[in-house]
Every structure is written in C-alpha cells, then in structure tokens.
Amino acid sequence: MGFIDAICFVLLGSVVPGLLGIAFLLQHRVGGFINIGLGGLVVLGAFVLSKSVGVFGLNVATATVLCIMACSLVALAIEVTVFRSLARARADGARLLLVSLAVYLVIANLVDLAAGGVTASIMLDDSTGTISRFGPLMPWQWLEVAVALMVVAVASVFVRRTATGCMFRALADNVSLAELSGIDSMRVSAVSSVVGGALCGLGGAMLAIDTGVAPSAGLNLVIAGAVAAILGGLRDISGVFLGALAVSGLQQATVWLVGPQWMTLATYAVLLAALSWRRGAVFSRNRADSSIWAK
Amino acid sequence: MDYLAYLLNIFMIFAILSVSLYPLAGLAGQLSVSHAAFFGIGAYVAALASQISGNALEVGLFLSFLSAAGSAFAAGRLIAPMRDDSYVLATFSLQMLVSELFLNLTFATNGARGIAGIQRGEFLGMDLADSWTFLLLAIAALVVVFASSLAIAHSPLGRLLLAIREDEMLAQSLGKDTNRAKRATYSLSAGFAGLAGGLYAHYFGFIDPSSFAAPMSILILSMVLIGGSGSVLGALAGAAVFVTLPELLRFLGFPAPAVGNMQQIVFAALLLAILVWRPRGITERKDASER
Numbered sequence: 001m002g003f004i005d006a007i008c009f010v011l012l013g014s015v016v017p018g019l020l021g022i023a024f025l026l027q028h029r030v031g032g033f034i035n036i037g038l039g040g041l042v043v044l045g046a047f048v049l050s051k052s053v054g055v056f057g058l059n060v061a062t063a064t065v066l067c068i069m070a071c072s073l074v075a076l077a078i079e080v081t082v083f084r085s086l087a088r089a090r091a092d093g094a095r096l097l098l099v100s101l102a103v104y105l106v107i108a109n110l111v112d113l114a115a116g117g118v119t120a121s122i123m124l125d126d127s128t129g130t131i132s133r134f135g136p137l138m139p140w141q142w143l144e145v146a147v148a149l150m151v152v153a154v155a156s157v158f159v160r161r162t163a164t165g166c167m168f169r170a171l172a173d174n175v176s177l178a179e180l181s182g183i184d185s186m187r188v189s190a191v192s193s194v195v196g197g198a199l200c201g202l203g204g205a206m207l208a209i210d211t212g213v214a215p216s217a218g219l220n221l222v223i224a225g226a227v228a229a230i231l232g233g234l235r236d237i238s239g240v241f242l243g244a245l246a247v248s249g250l251q252q253a254t255v256w257l258v259g260p261q262w263m264t265l266a267t268y269a270v271l272l273a274a275l276s277w278r279r280g281a282v283f284s285r286n287r288a289d290s291s292i293w294a295k
Numbered sequence: 296m297d298y299l300a301y302l303l304n305i306f307m308i309f310a311i312l313s314v315s316l317y318p319l320a321g322l323a324g325q326l327s328v329s330h331a332a333f334f335g336i337g338a339y340v341a342a343l344a345s346q347i348s349g350n351a352l353e354v355g356l357f358l359s360f361l362s363a364a365g366s367a368f369a370a371g372r373l374i375a376p377m378r379d380d381s382y383v384l385a386t387f388s389l390q391m392l393v394s395e396l397f398l399n400l401t402f403a404t405n406g407a408r409g410i411a412g413i414q415r416g417e418f419l420g421m422d423l424a425d426s427w428t429f430l431l432l433a434i435a436a437l438v439v440v441f442a443s444s445l446a447i448a449h450s451p452l453g454r455l456l457l458a459i460r461e462d463e464m465l466a467q468s469l470g471k472d473t474n475r476a477k478r479a480t481y482s483l484s485a486g487f488a489g490l491a492g493g494l495y496a497h498y499f500g501f502i503d504p505s506s507f508a509a510p511m512s513i514l515i516l517s518m519v520l521i522g523g524s525g526s527v528l529g530a531l532a533g534a535a536v537f538v539t540l541p542e543l544l545r546f547l548g549f550p551a552p553a554v555g556n557m558q559q560i561v562f563a564a565l566l567l568a569i570l571v572w573r574p575r576g577i578t579e580r581k582d583a584s585e586r
Contacts (some may be wrong), residue, residue: 014361034380036387094326096409099570101328101387101513105563109556117552219391219509226384265395272388275381276373 005136006252012141012210012239013248015148016042019203020225021232021240022155023196027171028234030192032087033096037078038200039218040107040227041071045204046213047111060209068201075197076104079190087189104218112215121213144206151199156237164191224251227271267282302538307433308494310534312438313518315487317530318447318480320568324460324571325477327333328368329386332393333363335486335507342410342502343403350416352423352432356493364482365490371478379461397504409503422562422577423497433494440487442526447483452476488515495559502563510559537562 020038027035075289082103086096137145159165167188170178179185200254203221207213213221224247232243247267254266312334319325337359344355374385397404404410415423423429447453455476458466496502514537522533538563542553544554 034384082567082571091570094383097380097383097572098326098513098516099567102517102563102566102570105510105513105559106567109560109563113553113556159333223388223391225439261399262395265392265399268388268395269390271384272373272392275377275385275388 008136008281010245010248010252011145012137013252014228014244015144016203016207016221017149017162017224017228017247018220018241018244019097019151019199019206021228021244022152022237023032023199023203024170024225025221025232025234025237025240026192026196028229031079031083031189033093033100034226035100035196036097036219036222037100037103037107038196039220039222040111041197041200041214041218042204042207043076043108043111043215043218044074045201046208047073047115047204048201049205049208049213052090053073053121064202064205067205068198071201071204072194072197075193076201079193083193084186084189087186094262104222108204108215108218117215129283146209147202147206151202152237152241155195160187164188168192168216220267223271225266227267228273230271230274297340297426300430302542304426304430304433304498306534306538307430307437308498309515309518309537310531311433311437311494312488312515313522313530313534314437314444314496314527315484315491316439316515316519316553317444317527318453318456319484320455320516321525321527321530322448322453322460323477323480324480326383326485327481328383328509328512328516329390329393330485330488331509332390333367333488333513334495334511335393335397335487335502335504336491337363338496338502338507339397339404339492341488341493341496342413344416345413345416345497348416352416352418352493352497355416355497356418356436356490359493360465360486361489361491362449363492365437367485368478370484371481375474375481377477377521387512388511390509394504396509397507400496402485404504407504409501411501412498413500413502415497415500429498433498436494440490441527441531443487444485444530447480448527452479456480491494514559514562517562521565521570536565541579565582 001076015211020042023038024035027033028040030142048059048070049063052058052066053060058066082099083096086099092100167178167183168185168191170181171188172187175185207221215220223246228247229240229244230243231246232239232241247270250270251263252259254263312330316327316330319327324333340362341355341359343351344358348414370389374382374389377385398406399407417423418432421428421432423432447456447567455466455471455473457504458479459473463473467554492507494504518533518537519530520533521536522531523529537558541554541558544561545551549557
C-alpha cells in the first residue's frame with residue numbers, strides 16, 4: 001500500500017470518529033456530561049437507514065435524511081425525559097455518565113431485538129464492476145469524506161458566528177452567568193442534543209453504507225469519538241477533526257503493524273493513558289480557557 | 296429439583312458479585328464499571344488452573360481471587376486518584392480493554408469460541424459434580440464475601456470509605472490517604488469478583504468473552520444500585536431480581552434469544568428510573584432537608 005493510499009484510508013477512517021467527536025464535545029461542553037448514549041444513536045441510525053432502503057425501498061439520500069431526523073428526535077426525547085430532570089436535580093457527572101450507559105443499553109438492545117442481531121448495512125458494493133474507483137476509495141467513500149469536512153466547517157461557523165452558537169459558548173463557559181443573562185439553558189441543551197443526535201444519525205448512515213454496523217458496536221464507536229475529542233483538547237471543533245485523524249491514524253497503524261483485531265484495544269489504551277496522564281482532570285470544566293468556547 | 300439447584304447456584308454467584316461491589320460502590324460511592332472484567336479474569340484463571348492443576352478447586356479459586364485482586368491493584372494505581380465521571384470512564388475503558396484481551400489472547404482464552412469442558416472438580420476432597428453439593432461451596436463463598444463486606448463496613452476503613460463518599464477532599468485534609476483506601480477496596484472488591492468468576496467457570500463448565508463484556512459490568516452495578524446501595528442486603532436483593540428476571544421473562548413467553556436483550560433493557564430501565572428519581576440518593580443518605 002502506497003503512502004497516498006494510506007492517507008486516504010486514514011482520512012476515511014476519521015469520518016465517523018470526527019462526527020461522533022463533535023457530538024461528544026457538544027454534549028460535554030454544553031450539557032456538561034459524558035454521553036455514551038450517543039453510541040446507541042449511531043446504531044439506531046444505521047438500523048433506520050438499512051430498513052428504509054432494504055424494506056421500504058427508499059433511495060439512500062432520502063433514507064439518510066430520515067435517519068438523521070429519527071436520531072435527532074430520539075436524542076431530543078431522551079434529553080427531555082431523562083437528562084433534563086437530572087440536570088434540574090444537579091446530578092453529578094458520574095451519575096449522568098451512568099445514566100447515559102443505561103440509555104445506550106436500552107437503545108442498543110431494542111435495535112438488536114428489532115434487527116434480530118443482524119448487522120445493519122446496505123449493499124453499495126462494486127459487484128458489477130461498473131463503478132470506477134478514485135484512488136483507493138469508492139466514490140461514496142469520497143462523498144463521506146467531503147460531507148464530514150463540510151460538517152466540520154459548518155459546525156465551526158455555527159459555534160463561532162451564530163446566536164445559538166454564542167449561547168452554546170456562554171453555557172460552556174459558565175452556566176450560572178449564562179442563565180443570569182437570560183439564556184434558557186434547558187432549551188440550548190436541547191438544541192445541542194438535537195445537533196448531536198443528527199451527527200450520530202449521519203455517522204450511523206455512513207457506516208451502514210460503508211461497512212455495516214453490528215448492534216453491539218455502538219460503544220466502540222462512541223469511545224473512538226470521545227478519544228478524538230480528548231486528543232483534540234476538548235476545546236474546538238477543528239481540534240476534534242485533528243483528534244479524529246490521530247485516532248484513525250492510530251487504528252490504521254495498529255491494523256498494519258499488529259493486526260486488525262487489536263485496533264479497538266489501541267483506542268481504549270489511548271483513552272486510559274489520556275485519563276491517567278491528566279489524573280482524571282481531562283473532563284474538568286475549566287471553562288475560563290483560551291478556547292473558542294470562552295470567547 | 297435440579298432446576299432449583301441451578302437457580303440457587305446462579306443466585307449465589309451473582310450475589311457474590313453484587314455484594315463484592317458493595318464496599319466500593321455502596322460505601323465509597325465509586326461507581327466502577329469494570330467488575331465484569333475481574334469476574335472474567337477469575338473465570339479464565341480458574342479454567343486454566345483446572346487444566347494445569349487438575350480437579351483441585353481450592354487452588355483454582357485461590358488463584359482466581361489472587362489474579363483479579365492483583366490486576367485491580369495494578370490498575371488501581373491509575374484509577375484510584377480519579378473522581379466522578381473520569382473514574383467511571385476510566386473503569387469503563389479498563390473493562391473494554393480487558394474484554395478485548397479476552398477476545399484476542401486466543402492462546403490462553405481460545406478467543407470468541409471460549410473454553411469448554413471445565414470440570415467442577417473437588418474442593419478439599421469433596422466431589423462437586425452434584426449441583427446441590429456445589430451449592431454448599433457457593434453458599435460458603437457468599438458467607439465469606441458477605442461477612443467481609445460487613446466487616447469492612449464496620450471497620451475504620453469503612454468509615455474512611457463513607458468519608459470519601461461524602462467529601463473526599465475533607466477526608467484528605469484530615470490526613471487520610473484516600474487513594475490508598477480506594478485502591479485497597481478496589482483490589483479486594485475485584486478479588487471477590489474473581490472468586491465469583493472461578494465459581495462461574497466451574498459450575499457452567501464453559502466460558503466465553505460475551506459473559507464478561509461491558510453490559511455485564513453495567514448490570515452488576517445496577518444490581519447494587521437497584522437493590523439499594525446503602526446496605527449489603529440491598530446488593531443481595533439486586534442479585535435476586537437479576538437472577539429471577541430472565542426466568543420470569545421465559546415464563547411470560549418471551550423467546551429464549553430475546554430474553555438476554557429483555558433482561559438488559561429491563562435492568563437498564565430500572566437503573567434509569569432509580570437514577571432519575573433519586574439522582575443524589577443512590578449512594579448518599581438523604582439530607583436533613585429531604586427527610
């Protein structure tokens with residue numbers, strides 16, 4: 001495999017961790033907690049896409065929009081019914097994380113039941129040999145990379161330039177001050193959940209098109225996103241993108257050097273190393289920093 | 296009668312698991328999501344020990360305890376200083392890491408195919424082939440773990456763990472080495488989980504990585520929290536719910552492949568309900584204002 005091919009595969013491998021990393025960052029900075037439940041939404045997104053195309057015969061573009069909407073709605077429902085009451089009760093981060101794990105279990109098992117344990121995927125393969133590759137990647141894989149880059153750009157502009165993005169940053173900086181200045185923290189958290197859900201839906205759709213998603217794969221996917229966000233400094237969206245490239249590079253290097261079966265283990269080892277290196281202070285919400293969230 | 300012995304044996308094993316987490320989650324308020332990893336380490340070590348040392352279960356169980364406690368002691372160096380969500384995430388990462396090792400260290404674990412044909416063996420000369428005889432050993436192990444947990448709760452260590460739960464920084468300001476206490480409790484707790492793993496491997500005769508994956512860790516913690524983390528008896532009650540739920544689902548007509556999913560959904564939903572309704576009351580006593 002040539003150097004250019006390797007770069008292309010690293011770029012492709014960074015797409016889903018990048019999208020999930022942004023969702024993770026939004027939830028952590030705005031909602032104030034680590035949301036593992038996002039992994040369930042990815043699995044749900046992949047399932048909705050595969051059923052929409054395979055059973056209802058929708059085209060891929062329409063099915064993708066449908067799965068983004070479905071995941072956004074589910075994320076909003078979870079935010080309103082579960083996380084909002086916990087936020088009102090000032091639950092600490094550990095309990096919120098535990099709740100998100102329980103949410104993940106509920107969604108993943110419901111999808112598993114509905115899918116009968118089958119991997120959610122749709123066939124866009126080159127079995128007819130009529131689709132031309134551009135370099136090592138298929139056309140839809142390039143499209144995924146392009147869409148992911150566009151999402152990073154749009155999300156960066158959204159957080160930096162729009163009124164809602166300004167509210168996101170205000171909440172990330174200081175919840176009490178933001179509420180005193182008239183920002184409705186519950187509404188802004190709900191918006192961040194909807195955006196996070198949409199990103200998870202998009203990530204799930206991309207995975208279903210590209211490799212397929214097993215109902216139990218959500219945890220590994222969301223942790224890859226979390227590691228991307230952590231390596232990116234848990235600050236801004238472009239940092240998440242760079243973190244996703246690092247995660248993908250690490251995973252690809254593990255595949256080439258040791259073997260594909262160790263890829264997931266390498267991701268968890270990096271997470272554990274990052275947590276122990278900072279003595280668990282990775283997630284401390286020191287918001288008076290120089291990141292875009294504090295501007 | 297055999298079915299009853301089967302149910303009682305499973306209850307004893309999961310009760311050991313649940314009670315073993317009580318000092319850590321109930322007393323110290325450390326919501327560890329890595330217990331299934333130590334449960335698995337104990338099970339695999341017992342399986343390997345039985346292949347090497349023959350039918351002497353006492354050797355296997357001792358090694359199960361020791362290996363799980365030792366692993367936790369080593370990991371505790373990294374994990375003990377962490378707090379809140381970082382602690383939960385670190386224990387969760389450890390769980391996932393160990394799960395991957397179970398899957399990929401095929402020379403020892405046989406990967407996803409698991410290890411079959413583990414004999415029940417003998418314990419101090421007593422043949423354990425009969426489920427009722429095995430139950431005696433499981434009861435004895437539960438009594439040891441239960442008594443140890445109670446002893447910890449009423450010891451200076453237990454009071455320090457309560458202080459850590461209420462205000463760790465205050466405990467540190469009084470000169471207490473909270474990290475050492477957390478690490479010791481984590482190791483002991485993991486050791487008991489390893490013991491449960493050893494019993495599990497010998498009772499069922501087959502183990503594979505799916506029995507020791509991350510959802511199991513969440514379910515074990517759920518047992519403690521659902522039963523009521525304020526008491527050892529609560530942990531026992533949680534284990535009873537955990538064991539009887541799949542049987543109830545089967546009785547209600549759910550197909551066997553769906554029972555595992557349903558069990559996880561119901562337990563996660565129960566956990567959600569408890570955490571949502573009593574977000575600060577799970578590992579903390581009610582404030583005076585709440586009484």
